[in-house]
Amino acid sequence: MMTDANSADRIPIKLTTVPLNGMVNTSVPLAKGLLYDIHQSQLMTNGQAIDCGAKVLATWPxxxxxxxHLSFSAPSSDDGELTLTLDKKAQANSISRLSGLQYESNDTQTSVTAAHYTFSLNHENGQFSIASPASENCTGSSVTGELGLRDAREQECAISSCSVSCITTPNLLDESIFALSLQVMVNYSSADNASESGVSARFEFHFDSAQSDIRLDITLHNSKAAVHTGGSWDLGDENSFQFSExxxxxxxxxxxxxxxxxxxxxxxxxxxxxxxxxxxxxxQHSSGGTNWQSPVHVDHQQKIPFDVKGYIVEQRGKQVFSGERAAPQISWVNGINIAVADFWQKFPSAMTISPQTICLGLFxxxxxxxxxxxxxxxxxxxIWFGVKHDPNGAYFCTDSNYTKPHIxxxxKADMPLYTEFQQASGELQSLINNGLHSQRNFFEKREMLDEYGWRNFGDIYADHETAEHQDDSIFVSHYNNQYDPIYGxxxxxxxxxxxxxxxxxDDLAKHVMDIDIYHTKDDKDEYNGGLFWHTDHYLQAFTSSHRxxxxxQAKGAYQDHAGGGGPGGQHCYTSGLTLYYLMTGNQRAKEAVLTLTNWITYVYEGGNTCLELLLALKNRHVPGLKNHFNGQxxxxxxxxxxxxxxxxxxxLTxxxxxxxxxxxxIQHTxxxxxxxxxxxxxxxEETWFYTVFLQSVVRYLDxxxxxxxxxxxxYYARDSLMHFAHWMHDHEYMYLDKPDILEYPNDTWTAQDLRKAHVLSAAYYYGNKTNKAxxxxxxxxxxxxxxxxxxxxxxxxTRIMVLLMQNxxxxxxxxxxxxxxxxxxxxPNWAKPKGERYSAVGQIVTAFCKRLLALSISNEVNWLKKRLG
Incomplete structure (x- = not known):
């Protein structure tokens, strides 16, 4: 059934800024118990059921x-808004106005047929073809495509394995295939000895029956662990993959x-x-911007690896034109159009046109x-392929426009958005608006650092780290999603x-998913799958890239300066990626959240080896680490x-x-x-982040x-919140009211004070709104x-702006x-904390006995190997 007994059979959906006669992709949060089966519902507008692809992204308990997630072709709307309804489907099946997608697959080949094209994929090597049908003014034609990877010696890397999987999205109107995603995983062997290189490519084809465009996302991945000698993560690492194309x-x-x-x-x-x-x-050689030669682009030799501003057009090796920022599109082969998203932003990029061949140079x-x-x-x-005899066909799809429901x-969402009673004209909102409308807005900060190129694009300039910088040279510092600007x-x-x-x-989420997360399983488990820290405080990035x-870098830059290390639990932010997945349906974002959750779980819980427990015994009093013996x-x-x-x-789950x-x-903290x-x-300086912990407790209560x-x-968590809130009410003050006890008394501390408002206002609510204080x-x-x-x-x-957006x-x-x-x-009489019920010696003996009962020699050896390099 569609709804429970207490729900209506009609669910209204109001969308904002709908493109005129354009394709709509949106996600709608629904209240618990409202809709159970999408196959018994249909999307209605103006009393008519319309073709609509629907995909469930998350369910309630x-x-x-x-x-x-809904996909459909938007009917015209005079006021830029559109009101639709999810209705209980009529008994009689409606007839779709779309032909839908036809999908066939066997051990060797997959084919997808749509109104405007036929697509086929070879499972052995990942080669594909797109054939456009003949039209009244155009004969049909086809294009074949193949990825090519060449190592540093310009030798072709051979494909050692190829696997194919498919996900389909049904049409609510008639349960035909409305959309389809085809994922191909290719592993490469080394060109010299045919051994596994650790390098793979994941390319995903996205088809939609409501439009003629095909999107191809191509991800190149080096799964090896970096060596990171001495805790430094510089370019030039011996396990980096060097390649020429x-x-x-x-x-x-x-x-x-x-x-x-x-x-x-x-x-x-x-x-x-x-x-x-x-x-x-x-x-496209460089960004073409004012700071196109920024040191943000240095290679492992600390040299900028290009000397051309912007892009150059050549014919037969002779320059015929040059410019700053290209966003090229090609109309080819009787109606097949090609566009590369973020062509200049992710430089270097190239399109090379030869007789019968077009080469899209991703690198x-x-x-x-x-x-x-x-x-x-x-x-x-x-990459976008448009197949409808329209030279403008593929290009609009390279924009990151998104249609959202009304605020x-x-x-109804269970994310911590707190949007219901927001004031658009509030003082804090005016400060946040500087992120778009001031002279130092986030887009302008990209230009200041030239935060462009395939590795940099999407990240934010950590300009707060320039406070102590003495000259006019560019100070390179990356933000790496600290305090979750994706969410903000x-x-x-x-x-x-x-x-x-x-x-x-959108730009930042894609950057974080590729660059800032450590995508390997071969390093220490407390590093594998982790999020890299922002650039070390007050220091240039040099050749550390985003790591x-x-x-x-100089040592001893500030109090307790580590000067090396790797991903750590103090820098793990998943809420923005979670919300990004729920709003866009981007599966890679969900994978990233689950990966980060597994990683931070290991950071605090560890594995199950005795050697690891010996190390934990040594570090049991180190701040920031879990005590594995009393459980705190x-x-x-x-x-x-x-x-x-x-x-x-x-x-998500x-x-x-x-x-x-x-x-x-919570009970052990x-x-x-x-x-x-x-x-x-x-x-x-040592304890301010207790408020961050209490904010997470509030989210749990919500x-x-x-x-x-x-x-x-x-109630254990609620009473703990109330206990700390009483202390905060009596003792907390604005941090900068006592600047002498702070190492760097700046306005980051002022922005952090906003966390206290969160905790105290939540305590007011969960105390039944009785304590106005x-x-x-x-x-x-x-x-x-x-x-x-x-x-x-x-x-x-940046850090101040992000803290305001987050809190x-x-x-x-x-x-x-x-x-x-x-x-x-x-x-007032909760039981004594469990960690205080046993002696320290008893806790240690108990912990080691449990580990010995689960002893695995192979696990012990593997743990030791990863620490000995």
Whole structure:
């Protein structure tokens, strides 16, 4: 059935800024118990059922649909908004106005047939062909495509294995195939000895019956672990993959007269041109921006590997034109159109046109130059093929436009959005708006650092690290998603509907998924799958790329400076990627969240070896690490990140064991009756992040409340929150009111004060709104943050902006949110913490006995090998 007994048979969906007669891709959050089976529903507009692809992205614990992704061709709308309904399907099957996709597959080949093309894929080598049918004014034709990878010696890398899988999306109207994704995994062997190279390519074809365009996403991956000698992660690592070319070659029919059947243009809305002399190439050497020679682009020798500004067009090796930023499109072979997304942004890029052949250089061949893909690094490029005899066909699809539901519908989501009562004209919102509208907005910061090129594009300039920089030279520092700007950007998009916020989130999410996550299984388990830190504080990145630590960096830059290391739990942010998946359906984002959750779980829980437990015994008093003998977790942001990762995975999977793990962590970190004075919270530099932990506890309470699970575990966490909130009310102040106790008393501390408002306003709500003092203190912190930052010269610094985006909203949310039930009074007599019930010796003996019972010699040897290199 479609709904439960308490729900209507009609679910309204209001969308904003719908493209005129364009393709709509959107995700709708639904309330629990509203819809269980998409196959018994249909999408309606103006009283008519329409063709619509529907994919369930997440479900509630009762198996009803939580997030539903919809794809359809938008009917025209005069006011830019569109109201649709999900209705219970009529008994009689409707007849689809689309022909749908036909899909056939066997052991050797897969074919996809649509109205505008026929596609086939060879399973042995990943070669594919696209054939367009004949039309009234155009004869049919076909193009074949093949990926090519050449190593540093320009030898072709052979394919050692190829596997194919398929995911289909049904049409709600008639259950035909509305959309289809075809994933091909190719592993390469080394060119010299035919051994496995650790290098693979994943390419995904995306087909949609409502449009004639095919999107191809190609990801190159080096799965080897970096060596990272001495904890430094510099370019030039011996396990990096050095190569000379990675390209997609497209072959036309043998009888093709290329000059007469091909046209191109260099930028969107530019004039179409016909090449007069082949071969011809369009080569984007650099960004073409003011700072195109920024040191952000240095290679392992600390040299900038290019000397041409922008792009060059050549015919037969002679330059005929040059410019700054190309976004080329080719119309070829009787109606097949080709566009590469982010052509100039992900330079170097090239299109080379020869008789019968077009080569798309994702990493184009250059004389005496190599590319380096670091161990555990990926790079993704997207290509669009338009097949409808329209030279403008493929190009609009390279934009990152997104249609979203009306803001009111996000109240049904179980993500911590806090958008219901947001003030568009509030002081904090005005500060956040600087991210788009000030002279140091996020797009301008890209230009300041020249944050472009295949490895850099999408990341944010960490300009706050330039505060101590003394001259006018460019200071290179990458942000690597600290405090989750992906989440902040998407939340701002939901609030404002400004596509620029979505563009920032889209670009950053794709960067993080490829570059910032360590995609290997061959390193230490506490590194594998982890998120790399931002560039080390106050230091140039040099050749560390986006991996924090370089051998060229000075030591002792600040208090407790590590000077080396790897991914760590204090830097793990998953909520933005979770929201990105739920809004876009991008499967890679979901995979990234689950990967990061597995990684941070290992960081805190470890494996099951005795050698590891010996190391834990040595480090049991080290701040930031779990004590594996009394079970206690540190009260810090790392444990908070761990909880948030588990909660994000729970949002995606509804796996209740994840909630149980969160409850275990909370109960082994804080206690409702503990002596808070023993926490030494007056030592701000060492303990400030306890507020981050309490924010994660609030998120846990929000999820339990949404599930109507007000049980023992809920009240343990709630009473712990109330206990700390009372201490905060009596002792907390604005950090910069006591600047002398801070190593660097800057306005980052002011932005961090906003966390206190979150915790205190939540305590006001979960205390049944009886203690107005909590709310008043929350408002005090919020107002002080807004007032002080408004007057600050550093208010547009990246870290400050991201902290505001991450932490704005909860105060008004908890002030105005109605109490749907009355919470129990605080219990003053909770049982003694479990870690204090046994002696230290007893805890150690018990832990080792458990490990010995599960002893595996192979696991012990493997653990040791990874630490000995």
């Amino acid at each position: 009762d198996k009803s649909i939580k997030w539903l 990675f390209s997609l070659s497209l072959q036309g029919p043998e009888d093709l007269q290329t000059e007469s059947s091909l046209s191109y243009r260099l930028e969107r809305n530019g004039p179409w041109q016909t090449p007069t002399d082949l071969p011809m190439s369009i080569f 184009p061949k250059q004389d005496n130059k190599h590319y380096e893909l670091q161990g555990g690094e990926k790079s993704t490029h997207s 009111s519908q996000y109240a 950007f998407l939340r701002q998009f939901i609030l404002s509907n400004d596509q620029q916020w979505f563009t920032l989130a 924090s630590y370089s051998k060229h 977790y540190p009260l810090d942001r790392g444990t908070a990140n761990y909880i948030n990762a588990l909660l994000d995975s729970y949002v 509804s796996d209740h064991t994840l909630l149980h793990r969160v409850e275990h962590i 804080i206690h409702p009756n503990e002596d808070i004075t023993l926490r030494n919270l007056e030592n701000i 999820i339990k409340r949404a599930n109507s699970e007000l049980n023992h575990e809920f 909590f709310l008043n203190k929350a408002k005090y912190f919020e107002q002080e943050v807004a007032t002080r930052l408004t007057l600050s010269d550093t208010k547009t610094y 704005d909203g909860p105060t008004r949310y908890f002030e105005h949110l109605a109490l749907e039930q009355t919470f129990a009074t605080v219990n």
